[in-house]
Amino acid sequence: MTPTAARLDSFHRRLLDWFDDHERDLPWRHDGTTAWGVFVSEVMSQQTPVARVAPIWAEWMTRWPRPADLASVPEAEAVRAWGRLGYPRRARRLHAAAVAMVEDHAGEVPDTEEELLTLPGVGQYTAAAVAAFTFGRQAVVVDTNIRRVHARWETGHALPEPSLTRREMALAAELLPSEESGLSPRYNAAVMELGALVCTARSPRCGDCPLLDDCAWIAAGRPEPHYTPKGQPWAGTKRQIRGAIVGHLREREDGDARTTTIQAVVGSVQPSPEPSRVEECLEDLIREGMVTQDGDRVTL
DNA sequence: AACTCGTGGCA
C-alpha cells in the first residue's frame, strides 16, 4: 500500500512536469496576490467551481483589499456582495474571519495551520491550502480532486468514498514530497489541478494523463463506481426554499439594503410550498443571522 | 458519523 520510492519519485516528477505546462491562469495565482487574497479565494471555492468564483473574487479584492477593510463594514454587506456563489453562510464566516484577524492576529492572515483552523469557515482543507499556497508550508492538502486522483492512482477505485477517512489522510501524507525537497506546495497544487482538468469525476481524459501507465484504476480495467441511490426531490426541500428566499431578497434592491415584506417573500417562492413552510425557513434564516427582521419587513 | 447548507453548468 505504501508505494516504492521509485514509483513515488516518478509520481512527483510527472505531476510537477505536467503542471508546468498546464497550470491554469487563475487570478489569485498572479504575482502580488496577498495572503488575504488567497484566503478569500479558498473560502469562495469551497464546493464552488473556480470559474464562477473569479469575477466575485476580483470585486472583493478591489473593495476589501485587506482583512480590516472587510471587517469594518456590516456583515450584511458581505452577504450581498456574495452574489450567487451559493452557501451564503460562507460570506458571513468570511466576514467573521476578517474580524478575528483584526482582533486576534494584528489584521493579518495567520500563517500556521493551527491558527488558521481557529477561524470561522476554515476547516482541514482550507487551513492546509492557505498554509501551503500562500505561506509555502509543508501541509497535507486534501480536497475532492486530490481524493479522486489518489483513489484512482493508488487504490484503483473510480471514486473515493463519500466521507474523508483517516486512511486517505495517511496516504496523502505518505505521498507528499519531503520537507527538504521544498516541492510540497507546488505538488499539492499540481495534484489538485490534475483532478480538476484531467482526472475528472465524469469522463476523465486519461489520454492526457501523465500518470496513465502507472494508474491502479487503469490497471484494473477502469471499473465503474458503485452506484449509490440517494436521489431526493429538490423542490420543497428546505435548501430550495431558503435559496428562493435569499434569491428573492437579493433582487429586491432598495437603496443599499435589500428588503421586502414577509408576505412578499412567502408569495415569491416557486413552486409555492405551504406558507407555513416558507415562514419556517425564513425564521431559520433570521435566527441564523442571514436575514434581519423589522416588524413585517425582512432585509438581506 | 451522518446531515445540512446554494447554485449553475453539463453530459
Add this chain to the structure above:
DNA sequence: TTGCCAAGAGT
C-alpha cells in the same frame, strides 16, 4: 431533460 458534481465546514 435531469441527475451529478463542484478547491468543504459545522454540528
